[in-house]
Amino acid sequence: MSDPTLLSARGLNLRFGAVPALVDVDADLWPGEVLAIVGESGSGKTTLLNVLSGRMAPQSGVVWYREPAGGLVDVHAMPAPALRALHRSDWGFVHQNPRDSLRMGVSAGGNVGERLMAQGSRHYGSIRESAIAWLSEVEIDASRVDDLPRTFSGGMLQRLQIARTLVTHPRLVFMDEPTGGLDVSVQARLLDLIRGLVARLGIAAVLVTHDLAVARLLAHRVMVMQQGCVVESGLTDQVLDDPQHPYTQLLVSSVLAA
Amino acid sequence: MNGYNFAYLDEQTKRMIRRALLKAVAIPGHQIPFGSREMPLPYGWGTGGIQVTAAVLGPDDVLKVIDQGADDTTNAVSIRRFFARTAGVATKTHTSVATIIQTRHRIPEQALTEGQILVYQVPMPDPLAKLEPSRAETTRMHGLAEYGLMHVKLYEDITRFGHVSISYDYPVMVNDRYLMSPSPIPAYDNPKLSRNPALQLFGAGREKRIYAIPPHTEVRSLDFDDHPFRTTRAPHACDLCGDDASYLDEVVTDNQGGRMFVCSDTDHCASRQALKEAAE
Amino acid sequence: MIAIETHALSKQFLLHLQGGVRIPVLRDVAFSVSFGECVALTGPSGAGKTTLLRSLYGNYRVGSGALLVRHQGAMVDLATASPREIVSVRRDTLGYVSQFLRVVPRVSALDIVAEAARGVTLAEARAKATALLLRLHIPARLHGLPPATFSGGEQQRINLARGFIGEHPILLLDEPTASLDAARRDIVIAMIREAVDRGTAVVGIFHDAVVRDAVSNRSHPVLPLQDAA
Numbered sequence: 001m002s003d004p005t006l007l008s009a010r011g012l013n014l015r016f017g018a019v020p021a022l023v024d025v026d027a028d029l030w031p032g033e034v035l036a037i038v039g040e041s042g043s044g045k046t047t048l049l050n051v052l053s054g055r056m057a058p059q060s061g062v063v064w065y066r067e068p069a070g071g072l073v074d075v076h077a078m079p080a081p082a083l084r085a086l087h088r089s090d091w092g093f094v095h096q097n098p099r100d101s102l103r104m105g106v107s108a109g110g111n112v113g114e115r116l117m118a119q120g121s122r123h124y125g126s127i128r129e130s131a132i133a134w135l136s137e138v139e140i141d142a143s144r145v146d147d148l149p150r151t152f153s154g155g156m157l158q159r160l161q162i163a164r165t166l167v168t169h170p171r172l173v174f175m176d177e178p179t180g181g182l183d184v185s186v187q188a189r190l191l192d193l194i195r196g197l198v199a200r201l202g203i204a205a206v207l208v209t210h211d212l213a214v215a216r217l218l219a220h221r222v223m224v225m226q227q228g229c230v231v232e233s234g235l236t237d238q239v240l241d242d243p244q245h246p247y248t249q250l251l252v253s254s255v256l257a258a
Numbered sequence: 259m260n261g262y263n264f265a266y267l268d269e270q271t272k273r274m275i276r277r278a279l280l281k282a283v284a285i286p287g288h289q290i291p292f293g294s295r296e297m298p299l300p301y302g303w304g305t306g307g308i309q310v311t312a313a314v315l316g317p318d319d320v321l322k323v324i325d326q327g328a329d330d331t332t333n334a335v336s337i338r339r340f341f342a343r344t345a346g347v348a349t350k351t352h353t354s355v356a357t358i359i360q361t362r363h364r365i366p367e368q369a370l371t372e373g374q375i376l377v378y379q380v381p382m383p384d385p386l387a388k389l390e391p392s393r394a395e396t397t398r399m400h401g402l403a404e405y406g407l408m409h410v411k412l413y414e415d416i417t418r419f420g421h422v423s424i425s426y427d428y429p430v431m432v433n434d435r436y437l438m439s440p441s442p443i444p445a446y447d448n449p450k451l452s453r454n455p456a457l458q459l460f461g462a463g464r465e466k467r468i469y470a471i472p473p474h475t476e477v478r479s480l481d482f483d484d485h486p487f488r489t490t491r492a493p494h495a496c497d498l499c500g501d502d503a504s505y506l507d508e509v510v511t512d513n514q515g516g517r518m519f520v521c522s523d524t525d526h527c528a529s530r531q532a533l534k535e536a537a538e
Numbered sequence: 539m540i541a542i543e544t545h546a547l548s549k550q551f552l553l554h555l556q557g558g559v560r561i562p563v564l565r566d567v568a569f570s571v572s573f574g575e576c577v578a579l580t581g582p583s584g585a586g587k588t589t590l591l592r593s594l595y596g597n598y599r600v601g602s603g604a605l606l607v608r609h610q611g612a613m614v615d616l617a618t619a620s621p622r623e624i625v626s627v628r629r630d631t632l633g634y635v636s637q638f639l640r641v642v643p644r645v646s647a648l649d650i651v652a653e654a655a656r657g658v659t660l661a662e663a664r665a666k667a668t669a670l671l672l673r674l675h676i677p678a679r680l681h682g683l684p685p686a687t688f689s690g691g692e693q694q695r696i697n698l699a700r701g702f703i704g705e706h707p708i709l710l711l712d713e714p715t716a717s718l719d720a721a722r723r724d725i726v727i728a729m730i731r732e733a734v735d736r737g738t739a740v741v742g743i744f745h746d747a748v749v750r751d752a753v754s755n756r757s758h759p760v761l762p763l764q765d766a767a
Contacts, residue, residue, distance in 0.1 A: 030622065081402045089405075091659060103410070110413050117413065124416050131442025146417050188643035190551035195642070217642065221621050235596065235621040242598040256509040 004066055006031045006172060006204050012061035020228040021047040022058060027223065027230075029093055031171065032202040036209055036219035036236065038251065040196045044228040045208045046176055052206055053093060053174045054083050068171070073106045088118050092165035096177040098157040101164070102149050108135060108160055109145040115168045134163040138193060139201055155186035159193065166197065173198075193218055212255055216240055265312040265345040271295055275313035275468070279459060282470035284519040285431025288400070289383050291498070294466040304337060304362055305463030307379035311360045314375060314459070315341065320348045320358035327364040327505070327522035334362075351525050363426070365447040367504050367526040370456035372473060378441040380462035383469065385429040385439045405437045408480060416485055425490070431478045432471055446489045446505045494519040499530035539608070541667045541708050541739030542594060543570035546603035547617075562763050563589045566603070569758055573707065576730065577739040578754035585762045588712060588744045594741060595710050596624040596679055597635045607631060607708065611658075629656070633709040635701030639693040639717065647671065648681040651699045656706075659755040664702070673729075675722055692719045702729055709733060711742035715749050727752045 005028045012025040019046045029035050035047040048057035052063055054075040063075040066135065068090065075083065086091065093103045102111050112131035113121070121127050132142045138151075138159035149157055158178065165173060178194065179187040195218055198205055209215055215222050216236055223233040232245040243249045263269065278292040297305040315321070321341055325334040329351040337350045337360060340350070342447060350356055352364040360377040370376060382388075387398040389407050399405065408429055415422045422428075428445040432438045440451055441460060451458065451471060458471040471477060481487040495502035497518040506519040521527035547567040553559050563586040572576045579587040592598040593605060593616075602707040607614050609631045614623060628634075648667050655663035671681055680688065685696050694717050701709065706727035712732070715723045723746065727742060730753040734740055744750035750757075 019576075033622075080398075084402060084404065106410055106414055107417055109417060110410050113413055114274050114406060117409040118404065120406075122481075122483050124413060125484050127413065128417075192642065192644040220625060234523070234599075235624055237597050238599055238621070240625075241592070244552070244599070249554050 003030065004070075005029060005064075006033075006066050007052060007206070008064045009052055010062055010064075012048070012058045012063070013056045014047060014051060014056070014228075017208075020044075022051065022061075023228040025061070025228075025230055029054065029204055029206060033221065034198055034205045034207060034219045036207045036215035036222040037225060038073050038209060038212060038215050039223055039225035040210060040251070043225040045210075045225050047204050047228075048225065049174055049176055049206060049208045053087075053091065054078070056194060065121070065172075083246070088115055089168050090171050092168075092170040092173040092176040094158075094161055094165055096098075096176050096180045098149075098161040101161050102157065107146045107148060108140065108152070111149060111160060112164050112167050115164065119168060121141075129165075130167060135160075137166075137197070138163040139189075154182055155190060158182065158190055162194065162197070166201070168201070169201070171204060173203055173205045175205060177209055178207070179209070187214075194218060212240060212251065222241050224251065260343050260346060262370055264317070265315045265341065266298075267295065267309065267312045267457055271309075272313040273473055278468045279310065279470065280311065282459070282468050283457070283472050285436070286472055286475050287430075287436030287469060288472075289469045291466055292468050294301075294463045298464065299336070299338075302381065303333060304379040305363070306336060306461030306465075307360050307463075308340070308461075308466075309463060309469065310459050310461035311337075311341065311358060311500075312345075312375045314377070315347060315358060317345070317347065319357045320350050320355055322350055322353065322359045322525075323361075324359065324364060324366070324525075325362045326507070327526075328524045329337075330524060348532050352529075353525050355491040358527075363442045363444075364505070364522060365450045367521070367523040368438040368529075369452060370451075370527065371457040374456040376454075376456050376458045378458065378460045379432075380439065380441040380460045380467070381464070382427075382466040383460065383462040383465050384426075385437055397503040400436060403435060405480075408437055409482070409530070412480060412482065412485075415523055416482070422481070422485065428487075431482050433475050434478070434520070437480075438469060438471075444446075444505060445487075446491050448477075448479045449489065492519055496521045496527060496530075499527045499534065501527070539573050540569050540606075541573050541575075541608050542606065542741070543613075544568060544603060544605045547590075547593070547600060547605055548603050549589060549598060549601040549690065551659045551691045564593070564601075566765055567760075570743050571708075571739045573739045574734060574737045575756075576734045576742065576754045578750045578757045579741065579743050579760050580750075581760040585760045587760045590760055591710050591741065593745060595632055597634075604651050613673075631707055632701065633663070633701050633704050633706035635697055635709070637694075637713050639685060639700075640695040641684065641693070643671065643686070644684055646682045647676065647685045647696050650685065650696060651703055653665055654700045654704050656704045659747055670703055671696070674699055674725060691719070691722070693723065694718065698726060698729070702733070705733075706738070707737070708739045709741075711740065711744075713743055713745060715744070717748055723749060 007029040009027040012022045014022040037048055039045045051058050057076050064072045065075050066072055090247040107132040109128055112134050116127050132145050135145055136142055140156055140159055179190055207218060219236045222236045222239050223230050226247045232239055232248045240252055243252050274293055276420055278290045282290045297308055298439050321333045323338040323493055326332040342349050353368040358375045362379045384396055388401055410424050425441040427439055427445045428448055430438050430440055453474050456475050457473055459471045479487040492506045498520050504521045507522045508517055508519055510517050544567050547564055549564040550560050550562040581587055592599055596616045605616040607616055607627055609627045614627055651667035652663040655666055676695055685693050698714055715726050727749055
């Protein structure tokens with residue numbers, strides 16, 4: 001399979017003082033594919049997500065992104081305006097805490113429409129129409145379009161963040177523990193929603209999670225990280241059902257089967 | 259006046275302000291930091307505007323000062339007297355004869371001409387400050403011309419009120435590049451900002467920022483395609499001069515709910531009344 | 539035509555958490571199945587039948603040897619294939635019915651089946667899924683419900699429908715009739731036979747001798763290694 005990758009990283013290294021956060025990490029992501037990065041807290045998975053998305057610079061190594069026109073760009077060599085433009089349009093970032101990305105004093109519709117306005121949409125009616133369509137896409141009633149997010153539940157806030165992120169039809173979405181901190185039943189609904197949207201829209205995603213069940217449900221492939229190293233990677237069901245590395249075996253065996 | 263330099267500020271300070279002004283004129287709408295001085299009146303009374311005026315004022319200039327359009331309110335009178343005493347310049351209330359007009363919250367009704375300078379007093383120079391708390395981030399947004407957030411504010415207004423509810427300090431794009439606060443002038447005055455033959459200078463004393471609109475520069479009020487920018491005024495004619503197009507103040511006249519509408523620009527109103535009397 | 543063949547296929551589990559104990563399960567397995575043929579994996583419990591079946595699906599990694607699957611006209615070695623190639627082989631070539639249905643929260647039984655269909659529109663997939671579920675005696679009133687609360691037998695039949703709807707050229711079945719009564723078992727037997735008649739290569743583990751005799755052309759014994767040695 002030689003079809004071109006959407007995102008490729010080679011030789012990423014990053015240390016925080018004496019602590020290795022990334023050690024010689026390589027990663028590839030193809031269009032429409034969901035890649036999960038799993039590992040416990042402090043394993044470097046969120047750092048990897050931040051480096052892959054250009055939000056944090058590695059000390060060495062390179063991250064390539066293939067632009068819609070087909071050209072490769074070095075994410076960490078891009079001028080800041082271009083990277084910010086990428087984050088507003090072609091990419092999305094879903095934070096664990098939706099309050100980190102939502103504007104809590106702006107209505108749900110305004111939150112969803114912001115990326116459209118940032119891209120230059122200047123027609124109120126069509127912005128509002130898109131916002132309503134995306135709210136129903138994430139199962140938020142259209143009647144809530146003018147409500148402030150502070151009146152929303154945790155699960156709704158996370159769904160609102162997803163609508164806000166997907167409104168520009170990104171090709172690549174970075175997700176940092178998107179179901180963290182939610183009730184189990186709310187998690188299930190959100191996971192199903194993400195799964196459906198990603199599959200239907202053909203979005204590629206890099207997903208950081210410590211929850212192996214989330215990885216199994218959403219991801220085609222997983223990378224297992226420990227102390228900044230990728231200790232094992234491969235097909236999700238292969239890694240989870242036939243783990244090879246001691247650390248992966250520990251992770252898999254530590255999960256309580258419901 | 260003894261003990262003070264011409265126009266109160268020392269020459270070094272004036273030079274510093276003039277350098278900031280030159281930069282501001284070169285980059286229309288862009289906020290230039292400057293070393294704002296302590297002035298002998300409190301912040302909010304026009305310390306920014308006074309410093310700009312002091313820096314551009316020459317002995318032959320004719321100064322007019324208005325506050326909300328009026329030449330005779332405390333603020334306007336005080337500032338006019340301040341420069342009369344510290345610079346000895348002529349002060350007038352006629353818009354057409356003034357070379358420098360310092361203003362708080364209005365643009366004169368009478369069209370300005372080339373060679374005139376309009377100096378605005380600005381409380382809050384950055385329209386983004388109310389929306390984005392981080393100064394570093396707003397600076398970046400200006401640098402990259404990322405102004406989607408300002409439209410989010412307009413979106414919210416239309417959603418809540420059916421129209422953009424900003425009636426003064428209505429944000430504008432200058433020369434299609436920088437988002438700018440026009441200072442708290444009524445939105446009614448916004449169209450006069452654009453392609454104005456006069457030089458428009460803005461000084462924010464507390465926030466220590468100076469910016470400018472050079473003559474004949476394009477200034478556009480933000481809006482949506484389907485909610486275009488519109489000006490509004492009280493649907494009356496002036497009870498003193500009869501003008502039905504000028505910007506009006508509502509004045510309560512008694513305790514029985516009696517009120518009248520008068521031009522906010524006192525010079526404009528007085529000139530029209532004088533013309534009417536002369537004709538009669 | 540050969541659908542799957544293995545050469546000297548070996549697989550052992552290395553359990554790091556148990557002090558690095560090695561459990562060899564498969565050694566030098568030579569196995570093949572052709573299109574239009576059904577091979578039953580036989581042998582005592584714990585001999586490694588499921589391990590072999592899961593290896594054939596790419597779920598377990600091959601230790602050594604070759605595991606060739608005919609995919610889009612060429613033989614692909616799952617022992618060395620990249621994850622993306624395995625995804626492609628599974629999508630177009632390999633159907634797999636596991637012992638237990640992996641329930642996805644909130645997804646209806648109908649959609650669990652329909653989303654496994656290949657090369658058809660969503661409406662066609664749903665129509666096909668409805669027909670399959672009805673054939674497997676899942677009443678229509680259950681089609682719209684997520685199967686988390688269904689009985690074991692119902693879940694297994696949904697799993698079967700999901701495995702069969704794609705009409706993959708190769709079908710791997712792990713105890714497809716374990717919790718079914720005789721009448722429903724016969725339906726599954728008929729479905730397997732129809733698939734073989736269409737030219738599907740079927741590899742299965744059938745504990746039920748009736749099913750095994752009814753569907754398989756031949757058996758492939760999988761023996762515990764200590765016995766084989």
